[in-house]
Each structure stands twice: as structure tokens, then as C-alpha cells.
Amino acid sequence: MVWICSPHNPTGSITPPHVLEGFIARCREAGALLCADECYVDLYDGDPPASVLQLAGDAAEGVLSFLSLSKRSGMTGYRAGAVVGDPDAIAALAMLRTATGTAAPEFTQAASIAAWSDDRHASDRRDVFNAKRRVLRDRFEAAGLEVVGSQAGLYVWLRVPDDLAAAEALLGAGIVVAPGRAFGPGGEGYLRLALVPTLEECERAAAAVVAVLRS
Ligand SMILES: Cc1ncc(COP(=O)(O)O)c(C=O)c1O
Numbered sequence: 419m420v421w422i423c424s425p426h427n428p429t430g431s432i433t434p435p436h437v438l439e440g441f442i443a444r445c446r447e448a449g450a451l452l453c454a455d456e457c458y459v460d461l462y463d464g465d466p467p468a469s470v471l472q473l474a475g476d477a478a479e480g481v482l483s484f485l486s487l488s489k490r491s492g493m494t495g496y497r498a499g500a501v502v503g504d505p506d507a508i509a510a511l512a513m514l515r516t517a518t519g520t521a522a523p524e525f526t527q528a529a530s531i532a533a534w535s536d537d538r539h540a541s542d543r544r545d546v547f548n549a550k551r552r553v554l555r556d557r558f559e560a561a562g563l564e565v566v567g568s569q570a571g572l573y574v575w576l577r578v579p580d581d582l583a584a585a586e587a588l589l590g591a592g593i594v595v596a597p598g599r600a601f602g603p604g605g606e607g608y609l610r611l612a613l614v615p616t617l618e619e620c621e622r623a624a625a626a627v628v629a630v631l632r633s
Pocket residue numbers: 423426427455457485486487488494497498499
């Protein structure tokens with residue numbers, strides 16, 4: 419079994435279609451099941467990210483996409499999502515689910531059907547996150563700071579000389595960010611900022627971040 423994640427949490431990077439095709443081909447050659455966590459697939463800026471389901475053919479042989487209403491619809495507490503793809507793998511999952519899963523309450527099922535049936539609210543939600551992302555990106559780039567990844571998802575990443583020192587300095591200014599190293603050694607030298615506050619708060623925070631990091 420091979421797990422991939424695109425759009426990726428936490429970096430917000432999007433895996434290009436030819437790379438996804440490479441994963442599908444190599445997993446098929448190796449007889450491995452390709453499990454793609456695509457729970458951020460609705461939260462992108464610009465062109466929609468490719469899903470493995472678009473590239474795996476009608477039978478989606480050896481490929482599963484994992485989707486969630488937590489990000490698309492902000493329904494985190496509902497614990498609702500979907501697994502879509504290879505019919506044999508879905509049948510095996512359905513059998514496992516009977517033995518080990520729990521049934522979603524009826525109101526959750528009704529809300530999930532409503533959420534999956536409506537793309538408008540997902541598009542509105544995407545617009546809100548993109549507006550915040552652009553505020554941060556524009557402010558940071560205008561100040562000569564380097565934004566990396568961050569094409570999708572809920573975060574913006576900034577390159578800094580020392581992520582721990584920068585996170586502590588920002589904390590002193592009332593702004594909580596995650597030092598990249600908290601996510602592993604590859605995150606050293608980067609800050610992760612969450613697009614969680616309101617647009618107005620993001621605007622104020624962007625100005626404060628620039629003031630701190632440029633001081
Ligand atoms: C990449 C990724 N996959 C899965 C999840 C979990 O989704 P859910 O809320 O549906 O359990 C998250 C939530 O943060 C996530 O970032």
C-alpha cells in the first residue's frame with residue numbers, strides 16, 4: 419500500500435498530473451494499492467488540482483481516493499468523508515467496515531448528502547481562503563519575503579533564516595505561527611501560517627509579520 423497526499427498538508431503543494439500518473443503506473447507494476455489523501459482537493463487557488471480518479475481510468479484499478487467534508491465543507495465535527503475508486507478495494511473496505519466501523523448518525527448522513535450535492539458552498543469557501551492567502555502572499559512578497567508551496571489548503575509557508583527564532587519573535591507580537599521544524603527536519607527554515615483568522619485579521623497579521631521579520 420502506498421499513501422500520497424495532494425494537495426499536500428502541511429505544505430499546500432500540488433502534485434502535477436504526470437507525477438500522479440507515475441505513481442499509478444509504478445503501484446500497478448508493483449501490485450501495490452495507491453491510496454491518495456485528497457481531502458484538500460476543493461481548496462486550491464487557480465487551476466483545480468488533478469485527482470488520481472481522473473487519471474486512473476474508468477476501472478480505477480489499484481487506486482483509491484480519500485475525501486473529507488472537514489475541509490470542503492468545514493464539517494470537521496461530523497466525521498464524514500468518502501473513499502472512491504477500485505471496486506474490489508471498496509468491497510474489501512465495506513466488509514471491514516461492517517466488522518470494525520461505526521454507523522454515522524442519520525443527521526450526519528443527511529448533512530453529508532446535502533454537502534456532496536452542492537458545489538456552490540465549496541466554491542464560496544475556496545474564495546474565502548484564497549482571499550486570505552492572497553492578502554498574506556501579496557504583503558509578504560511586496561516586503562521581499564519568500565512564500566513557498568502554499569498553492570492549496572489552509573496554510574501559507576514563508577522562508578526565514580531561523581524558524582524557531584522567528585516564531586518566538588512573532589509570539590511576542592501576539593501572532594501564533596508554527597515553526598516548520600515542528601513538522602520534521604525538512605521544515606527547518608520555514609514558518610507555517612494558518613489561514614484561520616478573518617480576512618481583516620489576516621490583513622493586520624500580515625502587516626505585523628512583515629514588521630517583525632523585517633525589523
Ligand atoms: C491531509 C489530511 N488528511 C486527512 C485529514 C483528516 O480529515 P478528517 O477530518 O476527515 O478526519 C486531515 C485533517 O487535518 C488532513 O490534513
